Amino acid sequence: MAHDKITPAVSPDKDTRVELGSWLRTLREAQGLSQRQLADMLDLDYYTFISQLETGRGKIPSARYRDWAKALEQEPKAFMMVLLRYYEPEAYEILFGDAERA
Secondary structure, three states, X not given: OOOOOOOOXXXXXXXXXXXXHHHHHHHHHXXXXXXXXXXXXXXXXXXXXXXXXXXXXXXXXXXXXXXXXHHOOOOHHHHHHHHXXXXXXXXXXXXXXXXXXX
16 A cells, blocks of 8 residues: 655754654555565565664665665655655755755
8 A cells, every 4th residue: 555655754853864764664564564574575685674774774775765665655756855865965955955845
């Protein structure tokens, strides 16, 4: 089931990777997937990579953004924009400014 736009709120007080990880966990759980099931869908060798991302340690490789969006039933462009907002906030600000911030 595709979900309406679920976006995390960026808090200046929290580590943004932790916030992003929490958002990814929310998306995974909304699909009813375990970390192992998601890792299998993404052909990852280790499901612990999912755990690392969800706790703010690690980064989804940019070449895999579309795969992750599909697995989590997210629109790829919107999903990538959220990732860019967290992984590359300066680039996000240059491209979208304050107008696109949630």
